[in-house]
Amino acid sequence: MIHRVLATDLSAHVGETVQVSGWLHRRRELKRVTFLIIRDRTGLTQAVLPGAGEQEREQEQEQQQGEQPHGQRLHDIPEETVISFVGVVTANDQAPGGVELVAPAGGPQVEVLSSPAATPPLDIYRPTVTASLPTILDGSPVTLRHPHLSAPFQITAASVAGFRGALDALGFTEIHTPKIVGSATESGANVFALDWFGHPAYLAQSPQFFKQAMVGVFERVYETGPVFRAEPSDTARHLAQYTSLDAELGFIQDHRDVMAVVREALAGMVAAVAERAPAAVELLGVKLPTVPEKIPEIHFSEAMAMLGQDEPDLAPSDERTLSEWALREFGSEFLFVTGYPMTKRPFYTHAEPGRPQYSNSFDLLFRGLELITGGQRLHKYEDYVAALAARGESTEPYEGYLSAFRHGMPPHGGFALGLERWTMRLTEADNLRRTALFPRDLHRLTP
Amino acid sequence: MIHRVLATDLSAHVGETVQVSGWLHRRRELKRVTFLIIRDRTGLTQAVLPGAGEQEREQEQEQQQGEQPHGQRLHDIPEETVISFVGVVTANDQAPGGVELVAPAGGPQVEVLSSPAATPPLDIYRPTVTASLPTILDGSPVTLRHPHLSAPFQITAASVAGFRGALDALGFTEIHTPKIVGSATESGANVFALDWFGHPAYLAQSPQFFKQAMVGVFERVYETGPVFRAEPSDTARHLAQYTSLDAELGFIQDHRDVMAVVREALAGMVAAVAERAPAAVELLGVKLPTVPEKIPEIHFSEAMAMLGQDEPDLAPSDERTLSEWALREFGSEFLFVTGYPMTKRPFYTHAEPGRPQYSNSFDLLFRGLELITGGQRLHKYEDYVAALAARGESTEPYEGYLSAFRHGMPPHGGFALGLERWTMRLTEADNLRRTALFPRDLHRLTP
Structure with missing residues (x-):
């Protein structure tokens, strides 16, 4: 059984496969790699996935082989979606907290717990808040x-x-x-x-x-x-x-x-x-x-x-x-x-x-x-x-x-x-x- | 300067002169001795004084000698009066908590901080409460x-x-x-x-x-x-x-x-x-x-x-x-x-x-x-x-x-x-x- 680990506790689990749950704070898609920033009550976790193109290719292969795809396609998931991500805790000085989650062999395991039905009145992921007080x-x-x-x-x-x-x-x-x-x-x-x-x-x-x-x-x-x-x-x-x-x-x-x-x-x-x-x-x-x-x-x-x-x-x-x-x-x-x-x-x-x-x-x-x-x-x-x-x-x-x-x-x-x-x-x-x-x-x- | 000591802390002060402050929970007058039970937020303290007759005699002597009497005569003080009592902490197995306060040489030092203007609707000092819920x-x-x-x-x-x-x-x-x-x-x-x-x-x-x-x-x-x-x-x-x-x-x-x-x-x-x-x-x-x-x-x-x-x-x-x-x-x-x-x-x-x-x-x-x-x-x-x-x-x-x-x-x-x-x-x-x-x-x- 893989247990949930909170963002601030991840650095004590380097090398382990763990689950991080929270809100998809921000998705950043580069050509060959996608970063998912997951927000839980203690902070942010960076999860690293193959890029969108890679994912599609993998999913197509799986479907051709009669396998179920790994849930929703990740580049369709909007910010504030509630997700669980299972990955390997990996040291990375560039990541917040010095660690990131890397998709395990066999592809990313992402579970969508709840999908937003609307876009927030302000972008939760931006570093600063520019919205007016009434909007907030x-x-x-x-x-x-x-x-x-x-x-x-x-x-x-x-x-x-x-x-x-x-x-x-x-x-x-x-x-x-x-x-x-x-x-x-x-x-x-x-x-x-x-x-x-x-x-x-x-x-x-x-x-x-x-x-x-x-x-x-x-x-x-x-x-x-x-x-x-x-x-x-x-x-x-x-x-x-x-x-x-x-x-x-x-x-x-x-x-x-x-x-x-x-x-x-x-x-x-x-x-x-x-x-x-x-x-x-x-x-x-x-x-x-x-x-x-x-x-x-x-x-x-x-x-x-x-x-x-x-x-x-x-x-x-x-x-x-x-x-x-x-x-x-x-x-x-x-x-x-x-x-x-x-x-x-x-x-x-x-x-x-x-x-x-x-x-x-x-x-x-x-x-x-x-x-x-x-x-x-x-x-x-x-x-x-x-x-x-x-x-x-x-x-x-x-x-x-x-x-x-x-x-x-x-x-x-x-x-x-x-x-x-x-x-x-x-x-x-x-x-x-x-x-x-x-x-x-x-x-x-x-x- | 004599400091206030709480009822539950008295046993750590045997032999010292201390002040106990609280409500006069109960007064018991015997012929030659008066007990004042003082209630503070931690419990009860027993204070021992000369009997009422002794007090009057002392006060008369003082007045004849031109001294101020020690405040209000103690046997006039009703229950629920707020008082401070200065006395010597003395071990006594019979007293609540194993200690009592004894009036120091020179007579009791009792200060009345506040006098009640009415009698409570129930006797606070009785061990059990018999009053009805509406009265309470x-x-x-x-x-x-x-x-x-x-x-x-x-x-x-x-x-x-x-x-x-x-x-x-x-x-x-x-x-x-x-x-x-x-x-x-x-x-x-x-x-x-x-x-x-x-x-x-x-x-x-x-x-x-x-x-x-x-x-x-x-x-x-x-x-x-x-x-x-x-x-x-x-x-x-x-x-x-x-x-x-x-x-x-x-x-x-x-x-x-x-x-x-x-x-x-x-x-x-x-x-x-x-x-x-x-x-x-x-x-x-x-x-x-x-x-x-x-x-x-x-x-x-x-x-x-x-x-x-x-x-x-x-x-x-x-x-x-x-x-x-x-x-x-x-x-x-x-x-x-x-x-x-x-x-x-x-x-x-x-x-x-x-x-x-x-x-x-x-x-x-x-x-x-x-x-x-x-x-x-x-x-x-x-x-x-x-x-x-x-x-x-x-x-x-x-x-x-x-x-x-x-x-x-x-x-x-x-x-x-x-x-x-x-x-x-x-x-x-x-x-x-x-x-x-x-x-x-x-x-x-x-x-």
Whole structure:
């Protein structure tokens, strides 16, 4: 029995007859020889056959001798046909990976597993992608087969694994919380409304309330799941569904304990990308950042002074300026901006002791883009009641949430990281839609 | 600086002065001594103090001497108060874990981090839970603090980690797919309708179409995420949102290659529960199953013959009967039932070669309950067109899905495992709502 060998493993099988299965990535026909480039999940394999003329002559001879031809004539097979090829692994410095498959004595053995019924909207085999973003997205079930377009998702998968591994090592428990909620509380705007057995309900914008409540149970929790924002604006860095990497932990002194966990999570993510997705890193030329032992930080008030402004929030251009400063000053591609004004943070944010106009919160900038938001939360029931009253909000829609704080909650805080943004920045993609599988936005609900 | 030590780590610190932080689980006052049982995420710690009378006397003396009292009087502190206790770790065979904390010379140092504003709906400190399920669910932000009620979620977290680890080792790529879809295709019924920027949309009942399409990109993919079913029936084993562990792989011979992956995933899950959640296993008395090297299987037609029936599907009682048979006959708590009639399987199911009324599909029964559904799928575009035509369905709502098959897809298959059901069966819970955080059903949308 001849077993399937993956492209990256072929060099360990020189001299053996093996089967390679995958998609016919590219066929190159020369006069006396035909190259089939076969793509599997690990990479490309070059298979070498007699040229088309040779094949026809052989097949004619076989038919004259009453033998069955070797299946479909190879020069009729279009790209993206799914095939299995049995050949002898042969060293060749010119071939990708230093080996190629040579048709065994007796002629090539190619089995067609599935034939395409149409031509892809872009040529999967070309080294670079020139197709427009809409073309890529409309045809994503096939366009993502292009190695440059699928590589970001290998980086994403590795990143999530690194995130989970780092938090597991720190004693966090993974949770899975409801995506459907009874009231549109957290921001009040940009929620998707739902028909829940005849009653109104909403898609959760974050697992915020659930993860805080679970600090009361597990102290340290994380969730890696979808969140939903009915973003009415159509920008390159917003999606209606994205994957949020959320963490929350109890028994902190303040937001700096949360920032220390952010640092570990980022270090775990970068290490996992290097370890688990080296091919994607190389293919895309990703420059992996170094995560400093201590990520530099700047207080919002100092940032405003440096920028010569007096605003309640940072504009995207300010974020870029601050990131450049951190790179220049500290050699760091990461920067914490702490102490955002309370007026710009959610009601559950803990104020800065002694300067109550500022908060014990932070954003993490990565290469000029806001990647993470986090901070210390209120933990006392009476503080929640006061915070809601100060904003003129009733406690009634928050009853389920507030019940956790009625029963003794430790000082705690947490953060959320937008996974697609992380990969976008890492791969220097120009649009978040290149790092989301089947993105959903104002205009896009299919495929 | 005195650092926090977790309950399970205390025995390594005998003789040291340490801080233990957590919830006041239980206070027991004897005449001359008070025991505080402190609960943290790893377990319970016993702290020993002078009795209440002694404390008052000490505090009065201090006040007379002009000193500040040691915070709140300890016998006023109710259960579920969040406290930090500084004491000397002292060996005591009678104490949980063989050690206890003794108040240092100079009196107890207890800091109250947060006081409860209400009494929990059930006593967290009692060894067993007698509260009704609605009481538990209504108060879950606090009732889940009961170790018996939180333990199932430790098992769930460990199980998912084991699932991912097993599939990572087999070359699978993790994906994150849309939970909002443009057409209610897969079953047509039991979908939640959504307002998508003024257009109708639906919550995804499974990542089926997406994971199949991604076989064309990554060959082997998995997703661990929420799925949504607008179940109009209120049973102990259905939820409106649950966590689906989904996998799909290409280049298979038939459904048996999928079943082999199921076996590896289950083995990984059981091993991870044993390794990562031993305390929960012990607390709940969970008997972890042995996953046989090869899980026994029975064809649907043979199962019907054995049951003396001629039905198109198995009733829950049949599943129990078959599970008992597998345990008796093979000593296995797992059983694959293969070859379900095509009429009872989705249109994308691959028929059994030679017996087209049966399918290359399977269910996995675990201790009498259907836990996993899977099988081989169609992979040729023309087969999809024919299958939809045979069911009288138009291809139009499936265009995005079918486009993957238009471009060459390998033979493939996959499976889905209901995570909450797995933990339910493992912990022998009487209701799926005990293994879902904040369950959602026909009647429950909060907390």
